[in-house]
Amino acid sequence: MQLLQIDFESHRRGRVVGIDLGTTNSLVAYMDGLRPKVIPAPEGGVIVPSVVSYNESGEFVVGERAREELIRRPERTVYSVKRLMGRGLEDVREELTLFPFHIAEGSESVLRLQLGERTFTPPEISAQILRQLKRNAEAYLGEPVEQAVITVPAYFNDAQRQATKDAGRIAGLEVLRLVNEPTAAALAYGLDKRRDGIVAVYDFGGGTFDISILKLHEGIFEVLATNGDTHLGGDDIDNLLLRIALEDVASEWGVDLSADSEAVQRLRRRVVAAKEQLSYARKTVIDFEYRGRRYQRELTRELLEKLILPIVDRTLACSRDCLRDAQLAPEKIDEVVLVGGSTRIPLVRSAVERLFRRRPHTELNPEEVVALGAAVQAGILAGHVEDSLLLDVTPLSLGIETMGGVVSKLIHRNSTIPASATEVFTTAVDGQTNVLIHVVQGERELARDCRSLARFELKGLEPLPAGMARIEVRFLIDANGILNVTARDLRTGKQQEVEVKPSYGLTEEQVERMIQESYERAEEDLRERQLREARLEADRILQALEKAKPHEAYFELSEEERARIEAAENELVVAYHGGDHLLIRAKIEQLNQATLRLAEMMMTTAVRQAIEGDKS
Amino acid sequence: MSHFRQTVECWQCGHPAEHSLFCRYCDSLQRPTADYFRFFGLEPRLKIDAANLEKRFYELSRLLHPDRYLRKSPTEQQYSLEATAILNDAYRVLRNPVARAEYVLRQAGVESLEPRARTLDPALLAEVFELNEALEEFRGGDRSVRPALEQARERFLAQRGEIDAGLESLFERYDESRAPNVLAEIRKLLDRRKYVQNLIEQLDRELATESTDAATSD
Ligand SMILES: [Zn+2]
Numbered sequence: 094m095q096l097l098q099i100d101f102e103s104h105r106r107g108r109v110v111g112i113d114l115g116t117t118n119s120l121v122a123y124m125d126g127l128r129p130k131v132i133p134a135p136e137g138g139v140i141v142p143s144v145v146s147y148n149e150s151g152e153f154v155v156g157e158r159a160r161e162e163l164i165r166r167p168e169r170t171v172y173s174v175k176r177l178m179g180r181g182l183e184d185v186r187e188e189l190t191l192f193p194f195h196i197a198e199g200s201e202s203v204l205r206l207q208l209g210e211r212t213f214t215p216p217e218i219s220a221q222i223l224r225q226l227k228r229n230a231e232a233y234l235g236e237p238v239e240q241a242v243i244t245v246p247a248y249f250n251d252a253q254r255q256a257t258k259d260a261g262r263i264a265g266l267e268v269l270r271l272v273n274e275p276t277a278a279a280l281a282y283g284l285d286k287r288r289d290g291i292v293a294v295y296d297f298g299g300g301t302f303d304i305s306i307l308k309l310h311e312g313i314f315e316v317l318a319t320n321g322d323t324h325l326g327g328d329d330i331d332n333l334l335l336r337i338a339l340e341d342v343a344s345e346w347g348v349d350l351s352a353d354s355e356a357v358q359r360l361r362r363r364v365v366a367a368k369e370q371l372s373y374a375r376k377t378v379i380d381f382e383y384r385g386r387r388y389q390r391e392l393t394r395e396l397l398e399k400l401i402l403p404i405v406d407r408t409l410a411c412s413r414d415c416l417r418d419a420q421l422a423p424e425k426i427d428e429v430v431l432v433g434g435s436t437r438i439p440l441v442r443s444a445v446e447r448l449f450r451r452r453p454h455t456e457l458n459p460e461e462v463v464a465l466g467a468a469v470q471a472g473i474l475a476g477h478v479e480d481s482l483l484l485d486v487t488p489l490s491l492g493i494e495t496m497g498g499v500v501s502k503l504i505h506r507n508s509t510i511p512a513s514a515t516e517v518f519t520t521a522v523d524g525q526t527n528v529l530i531h532v533v534q535g536e537r538e539l540a541r542d543c544r545s546l547a548r549f550e551l552k553g554l555e556p557l558p559a560g561m562a563r564i565e566v567r568f569l570i571d572a573n574g575i576l577n578v579t580a581r582d583l584r585t586g587k588q589q590e591v592e593v594k595p596s597y598g599l600t601e602e603q604v605e606r607m608i609q610e611s612y613e614r615a616e617e618d619l620r621e622r623q624l625r626e627a628r629l630e631a632d633r634i635l636q637a638l639e640k641a642k643p644h645e646a647y648f649e650l651s652e653e654e655r656a657r658i659e660a661a662e663n664e665l666v667v668a669y670h671g672g673d674h675l676l677i678r679a680k681i682e683q684l685n686q687a688t689l690r691l692a693e694m695m696m697t698t699a700v701r702q703a704i705e706g707d708k709s
Numbered sequence: 710m711s712h713f714r715q716t717v718e719c720w721q722c723g724h725p726a727e728h729s730l731f732c733r734y735c736d737s738l739q740r741p742t743a744d745y746f747r748f749f750g751l752e753p754r755l756k757i758d759a760a761n762l763e764k765r766f767y768e769l770s771r772l773l774h775p776d777r778y779l780r781k782s783p784t785e786q787q788y789s790l791e792a793t794a795i796l797n798d799a800y801r802v803l804r805n806p807v808a809r810a811e812y813v814l815r816q817a818g819v820e821s822l823e824p825r826a827r828t829l830d831p832a833l834l835a836e837v838f839e840l841n842e843a844l845e846e847f848r849g850g851d852r853s854v855r856p857a858l859e860q861a862r863e864r865f866l867a868q869r870g871e872i873d874a875g876l877e878s879l880f881e882r883y884d885e886s887r888a889p890n891v892l893a894e895i896r897k898l899l900d901r902r903k904y905v906q907n908l909i910e911q912l913d914r915e916l917a918t919e920s921t922d923a924a925t926s927d
Contacts, residue, residue, distance in 0.1 A: 269779060313767050474779045482774055508801060511775065511794035569794055572775045 109240045109269060109475045110230050111277075111467025114219060114257065116175040116300030116326060117434065119143050120461060121226040122468035123234065124477055129281060129468035131461050132233045140460065141229070143299075145221045146170040147208040152621075155225040164362075167193035167354035169208045173328055174222075176300045177204050177215040178260075179253035181597050191332055193354035203599060216260040216599065217607055223264035241266045242471040244463050245574075246301040247273035248321030248488045250534050251546050252597040254575050259599055263607045269474050271573040274298070275305035276316055276485050277466025278432040282457055283309050284469060284481070290427035291317075293415075295445050295453065296463075297408060298433035300326040304412045306419040306426070312480040318418035318507045319488050320411040327435040330401050334364045337400070338379060342388050356383050371397050372437045398440045405444050412448055418507050429453040432462055484509050487570050494531040494540035503568055506536065513569040517583065524556040530566065532576065545596040549578050552590050564589055620674070627677040631669050634681055638662060638688065646694040654690065661687040720784060730772070730792070738773070738785045741792035745799035745812060755810055755880035755895075757803060766800045807902065810876065810895055819892050833868075836861070837908065844915060855916070862912045865905050872902045 111129070113120045118140045122131045131139040136157065146154040146162035147169050154162055162170045171194055177185055182200050189196060197205040197212040205212040223243075230238045243266075245257050254271055261268035272280075275294035282292070289309050296303040303321035307314055338360055343349045350356040363381045370377040376393040416423060431453045435441060445453050457465075472478035486507045492500040493516065503514035518528050528551040535543030554562055563583040570576055580589035599607075638658070641647055647655070665680040718725055719732040719739065726732055726739050728747070746753040749765050771777070773796055778789035802808045814820075840861050843854045875898055883891040 270776070310767065313770065470776075473776055476780060482771055482776060484770060484774075509797040511790055512797050512801075513791075513794040514798075569790070571790060572793075 108230075108234060108236060108238055109242060109471035110226075110238055111464055111469070111471045112223065112226055112241050112243045113274070113277075113464035113467055114175065114222065114243055114245075114260075115143055115463075116173050116298055116328060117143055118299070118460065119222050119226060120464035121230050122461075122464040123230065124468050124472040124475075127472075127478070129465040129472070131464055132230050134229050135232055141222065141225055142172075143175065143222050144170060144172045145174065145218050147211065147213070149209065151211075153221045155221050163193070163358050164355060167358050168195065170194065171206060171208070171218050173300055174215050174218045176324065176328065177206075178219065179250065179256035179597055180204060180215075188332070191335065191357070193358060202595075202597060203603075214599065214607075216256050216604075217263055219257070219260035220263035220607075220611065223260055223266060227264060227266060239265070239267055240269050240471075242270045242272055242467045242474065243268055244274045244277050244467045245271050246298075246321060246323050247275050247296075247303040247305050247316075247319040247485075248301065248323050249273075249574070250323075250489055250544050251574070251576050252544075252595065253323065254573060255595070255598050258573070258575070259604045259607075262604060263611050265608075265611065268573075270470060271575075272467055272470045272483065273303070273305065273316075273319065273485055273488075273574075274301075274463045275303045275319070275432060276307070276314065276483055277464075277470060278430060278457075278462045279305070279307045279309070279314055279466070280469045280481065280483065281462045281466035282428075282430050282454070283314060285457065287428060288312070291421065291425055292428045292430060293412075293426045293449060294430045294432055295408070295412065295436065296321075296432040297435040297441060298326050299435070300324070300328045302326060302408050302411060304408070304415045306415055306421065313482050313484060315484040315509075316486045316507075317421070318415050319486055320415035320418065321488065322407065322411060325404065325407055326433075329404055330368060330435070331361065331365050333400060333404070334368060334397075335361050338364050338381070338388075338390070341390060342381070345388060346386060350383075359383060367392050368397065369437075372439060394439070401438070401440065405441055408441075409444060409448055412445075423449050426451070430457070430462075431455050432459050434460055485572070485574070486510060487512060487574055489534040489544070490536055491546075491568060491570065491576065492533055492535075492540075492543070494533060498540045500533055500535075500538060500540050500543060504570060508570075510570050510574060511572055513567060515565055515567045518551065518562075518564045518566055519560050520554065520557065520562045521559055523559050525559070525562075526554045526556055527552050528554065528562075528564065530578075532568070532578075546576065547596055548594045550592040550594070551580055552592055554582075554589075566591075623674040624672060624677075627674040627681070628669060631665055631677055631681055634684055635662065635665065635669075638684070641688075641691060641695060644695060644698075646691060646698055649694060650691060654687075657687045658684070658691065730769075738778070738781075738788045738792065740788055741795050743795060745795075745803055748795055748799050749803065751803075753813060753816070754884045755806075755813060756884055757809065759804065762800070762804055766796070769796050806873075806876065806880070807899065810880070810899060814892060814896055814899070817889070817892055819889075819896050833904075836864075840908070840912075844911075847915060858912060858916060862909060862916070865909050865912070869902065869905050869909065872898055872905065876902070 108123065111122045120131055120139055120141065122129050133139050134141055134156065141156040142160045144156065144159040144163060146159040146166055148154060148166065159170060163172065176188065181202065182196065182204060185204070195207045197207040199205065203214050205214055206218065227238050241261060243257055243261055245254055257271060258268050275296045278294050278296060279292055287309060289311065292307050292309055294305045294307070301321065301323045302325040303319065305319040306317045308317055339351050342360070350360070360381050363379050367377045367379045371392065371394045376391060379390045379392055381388040426449050429445060429449045429451060431442070431445065436459050442453065469478060469481070470483065473481055487504060487510050488506060490502050490506045491504040492502040495501045503516060504512050518530065520528060530549045531540065532546045532549060533540050533543035534546050537543050551564055554564070564580050565583050566578060566580045568576060568578055578591050578593070580591050581587070582589050661680065661684040665684050668676045668680040717728060719735060719737065721737040722732060722735040724732060724734040728742055729739065730741065731738055742748055749762065751757070773789055773792045775786065775789045775793060778786045802812050843857050846854050847858060876895065879891055879895050879898065883895065
C-alpha cells in the first residue's frame with residue numbers, strides 16, 4: 094500500500110500551472126513558493142493575445158505576431174475563438190458576419206473554421222494558444238509542464254467546459270481542474286487581502302460577463318450564487334462601435350467596406366484604441382486611413398457611455414439576479430472586486446459602485462488576477478497550499494426532457510458541486526431494449542428553450558413487458574462543472590451501458606484523433622525547427638569561409654588542405670538543400686575539421702597583427 | 710470476504726470499516742454512505758442546529774473534497790467525488806427545513822398526495838379563484854388591479870409564515886414522539902405550503918415583469 098501511495102505521489106509531482114484562457118488575452122502563472130506569479134513571454138510582457146494565425150506554409154503563429162497577421166491575412170487569422178467554444182452554428186451566425194474568417198461546410202454540431210486549405214475546430218485553435226503558454230512556461234521554468242488548471246467563465250455551460258478541456262488535451266496538457274474565473278479572482282484576492290466576509294466579483298472581460306458572490310470563511314471560498322452571460326463583453330462594445338463607424342464611413346466615402354476584411358480589421362483597431370483612450374480622456378478621435386482616404390470622427394466619453402449603456406445595464410440585471418439568488422441585500426456585500434479589461438471603463442465602475450453602494454476594489458491588476466487565482470488553485474491541487482478550499486456551484490440547472498417536451502429539473506442552479514441526482518427510468522412498450530434520455534441545461538420550462546446538452550442512450554436492456562425495467566440513472570456534476578452519467582439495473586444490480594451523444598462538441602474519438610495529429614504535428618514541427626537551426630549554422634560557417642578565402646592564411650595552406658576544404662564545402666552545400674538536419678550537422682562538422690588549421694593560422698595572424706598594432 | 714456478518718470491509722486493507730468515512734486502520738477513504746443524517750453524523754431529527762450543520766459541512770468539505778485527492782489512488786479519487794456529491798446534496802437538503810422534512814417523510818415512506826386529492830380549505834380556494842381573475846385583468850393591461858395583487862401577495866406571505874410556525878411545532882412533536890401520525894400532519898401542511906409557495910412565486914413573476922431596471926447616470 095505504501096508503495097502504491099508513493100507511486101501516485103511521484104507520478105503527480107510535476108509542476109502545475111494556472112492558465113487564464115481569455116477571449117482577448119491569455120496568461121499563464123505559477124506558484125513561486127507561496128505566492129502566485131505570472132510568467133513572462135520570451136518577447137517580453139505577460140499577456141499573450143488570444144489570436145491564432147495559420148500561414149501558407151502550414152505553421153501556426155500565436156499571440157502578438159498573430160495580431161499583426163490580422164491585417165495581412167485576415168481570412169487565415171482567428172481572434173475571440175472563446176466565443177465559439179462549445180457552440181453551434183445557429184448560436185453564432187449573427188456575430189460571424191463580423192469575423193474575417195469563414196466557416197467550413199458541415200459545421201452543424203461542431204463549428205469548423207476554414208483557414209486556407211485546412212479546417213479547424215475552436216478547441217484546436219484554443220489548443221494553439223495553450224501550447225504557446227505551455228512553451229512560455231517551460232522556457233521560463235526550465236522544466237516540462239504537463240498539467241494545468243484552466244479558468245472558464247462561471248456561466249459556461251457543459252459543452253463550453255468540455256470544449257475547453259478538449260483544447261487542453263489537444264495541447265498536450267492534462268487539465269486537472271477547470272476553475273470559474275470570478276472564483277479564481279476571489280482566491281487571489283482573498284489570499285492577498287481578506288480572509289473572511291462576503292465578496293462579490295464582477296468580471297467583465299473581452300467576451301463574457303460573470304458575477305459571483307462568495308462567502309470567505311477561514312480559507313474556505315464558498316460560492317453562494319453566480320450569474321452571467323457568456324456572450325457579453327468588451328467584444329460587444331467593439332462590435333457596436335465598429336458597426337457604427339462602418340456606416341459612418343460608408344455615408345462619408347460612399348463605399349461600404351464591411352466586406353473588405355483588411356479594412357474592417359484596420360478600422361476595428363482604430364475603434365478599439367479610441368474606446369480605450371476614453372477610459373482616461375474625455376474625448377478622442379477615431380482616425381482611420383485606408384487606400385489614400387482618411388476618415389476622422391471625434392468621439393466623446395459622453396457619447397460612448399450613451400452607446401454602451403444598454404450593455405452595462407445587462408450586467409447590472411445579472412448582478413441583481415445573483416444577489417437575489419444568494420438571498421442577500423446589496424449592503425450585505427463586504428467587498429466588490431473588479432476583474433477583466435472592460436472594468437477599466439469609468440461608466441462600468443460607477444454603475445457597479447451604485448449597485449453595491451461601495452467603492453469596488455481595483456488595486457489588483459484586473460488583467461492578471463484570474464491567472465494568479467488559477468495558479469493558487471494549482472497550488473491547492475498540488476498540495477502546496479494547505480488551508481484553502483474552493484466550493485463552487487453549477488451556474489445552470491440541469492434537467493431531463495419529459496413528456497410533452499417539459500423539463501424536469503434534477504439539479505438546480507447554484508448547487509454546490511460536485512452535485513448529483515438519481516432518477517429511475519423504465520420502458521414504455523413491451524420488449525423495448527433501449528431508453529433515450531435527453532439532458533438539457535437552463536432555467537426555462539420547455540426543453541426546446543433550454544440548451545441541449547446530450548442524449549444518453551441506455552442500451553442492451555433485457556426485453557421485458559412495458560414498465561417492468563428499472564434502471565437507476567445517476568447524474569453527477571463533477572468539480573469542473575461537467576456532467577457524468579452512470580446507470581445501474583436495479584433488478585440485477587449490474588452496471589448499465591450508457592452511450593453519450595453530445596449535442597455540441599467533439600466526440601471522444603474526435604478528440605483522440607486531434608491529440609494524435611497534434612503529436613504528429615509536434616514531431617513535424619520539431620524536425621522543421623532542427624532543419625532550420627542546422628541551416629542557420631551552415632550559413633554561418635559558409636559565410637565565414639567566404640570571408641577567409643581572400644585572407645593570406647588561406648594561401649599559406651597546402652594544395653591538399655585547400656582541396657579538402659573545397660570538397661567539404663561542396664558537400665555541405667549539397668546537404669544544405671536536402672531535408673536532413675543530421676546530414677547537415679555531419680557536413681558542418683566535416684568542414685569544421687577541414688578548416689581547423691586555417692582557423693588557427695588566421696587566429697595567429699590576428700594576434701600578431703593585434704600585437705604589432707599595439708606596438709605602433 | 711465474510712458472508713456471515715453484515716460488516717463492510719475496507720477496500721484497501723480488508724479491516725472492518727463500520728460505515729465510517731475513513732478506515733481506522735489505514736486511513737483510506739471508504740465508499741460513502743448515502744444517508745444524509747448519518748453522513749453528517751447526526752440523529753435523524755427534524756429540528757437541526759444550523760450553525761453546527763454549517764461547521765460540520767466545512768469540516769467534511771476539507772476532508773473529502775476532490776481537490777484534496779488528486780494525488781491519491783483512482784479508487785480514492787472516485788470515492789472522494791461521490792462522497793462530496795452526497796455531502797453537498799445532503800447539506801442542501803438538511804439546511805432547508807422544508808427540504809429536510811420532505812427527506813424525512815420520503816425515508817419514512819410518506820408520499821405526497823396527488824394535487825387533485827389535496828384537501829384545501831374552501832376559503833383558500835375562493836381566494837385563489839379571485840386571484841386568477843385579477844391576474845387575467847392584469848395581464849390584459851389593467852394596471853388598477855396591481856394593489857389588489859400586492860395585497861394578495863402579502864396575505865399569502867402571512868399564510869406561509871403561519872404554516873412555517875405550524876411546521877416548527879410539529880417538528881418538535883415528532884422529534885420527541887416519533888409518532889407516524891405526526892408525520893401525516895406534517896405531510897398535509899407541507900402540501901399546503903407548496904401550494905401557497907407556488908402562488909407567491911407566480912405573483913412575483915407577474916409583478917416583476919412590470920418594473921424596469923435602468924443604470925442611467927444621475
Ligand atoms: Zn483500511
